[in-house]
């Protein structure tokens with residue numbers, strides 16, 4: 088396939104082939120996960136016949152060739168430009184990152200998310216997100232916060248970083264394929280790169296911190312508790328919580344999800360409630376700011392971030408970047424040899440950045456050769472199982 092190599096590092100000498108939907112894990116996402124996801128959407132929201140028809144049209148399109156957007160929302164012209172090289176091709180011969188993004192954008196168009204009318208701004212993934220937030224797993228995490236107060240500061244911060252990391256394991260899209268997925272205790276042994284020793288002091292010293300969030304529920308909750316920990320008692324610190332401006336990859340957090348989660352904390356057990364009240368105050372005081380930039384739902388990698396975001400990242404002491412998709416966008420959705428240094432492919436980042444990610448796709452850098460050989464020798468699908476994780480810092 089004739090695809091230009093991707094340069095994620097800003098260094099034209101450092102390139103790797105773009106990952107496409109032609110085979111392997113990406114193909115299975117399109118073939119298995121996306122149809123299931125569409126069925127869940129139609130199951131969860133009682134959309135009217137015309138919306139159901141449009142969503143089923145998208146399902147059928149997945150077996151044929153890629154069609155242009157059929158709506159004329161403000162981003163349509165930009166999407167026409169991004170899509171031009173791929174229209175008319177099969178969904179199974181295009182870059183994975185672009186295909187997933189276009190799929191989600193098309194789904195939003197089909198459900199009436201953009202168009203003035205009764206279904207505008209109705210989150211197609213809302214019922215799944217709400218069920219997660221109301222569920223037993225989130226309740227157990229809220230209760231576990233009672234123990235946080237008894238930990239020494241450094242240990243509490245370490246635990247929260249690990250909770251934020253492993254919270255990434257359970258995104259709803261992932262669970263669609265692994266409904267019985269065991270989401271047990273953090274498995275530190277399964278960390279294949281762990282730069283916490285360097286990260287924790289940075290977190291303690293930083294006064295401008297960006298947290299680029301990923302999923303709601305069991306992931307956003309520890310993210311918010313971590314944000315509270317960084318702000319509480321430290322009046323000089325400001326944190327920015329970057330979220331998606333529209334529904335994305337099933338369970339990604341938007342501003343409304345942050346507010347719902349904070350409210351769930353306020354209404355929860357005493358320690359959670361105290362943190363929830365504090366977060367409300369941090370939001371009202373402007374010490375915790377929400378950012379929902381359109382770049383976060385674009386089919387682009389971080390080296391293509393617009394100047395306003397680049398400036399924002401540059402001014403931060405540290406950016407924490409959560410999850411698998413953000414990792415793919417950070418290092419480039421490309422088949423790097425996994426031993427490629429993390430610093431080399433992220434050298435374009437205008438500041439310090441740390442990735443907290445459980446592995447749910449093939450992309451990986453920064454692993455030493457021995458560890459790689461041992462993992463490959465297991466014969467398991469360790470890159471996509473969600474059972475392994477990295478904390479990497481540039």
Ligand SMILES: O=P(O)(O)OC[C@@]1(O)O[C@H](CO)[C@@H](O)[C@@H]1O
Pocket residue numbers: 116120187255258260261301302336409410411412413415447448
């Ligand atoms: O970013 P997240 O929530 O950690 O993961 C997103 C994800 O589930 O979606 C993609 C497949 O649809 C994969 O990259 C990844 O496994």
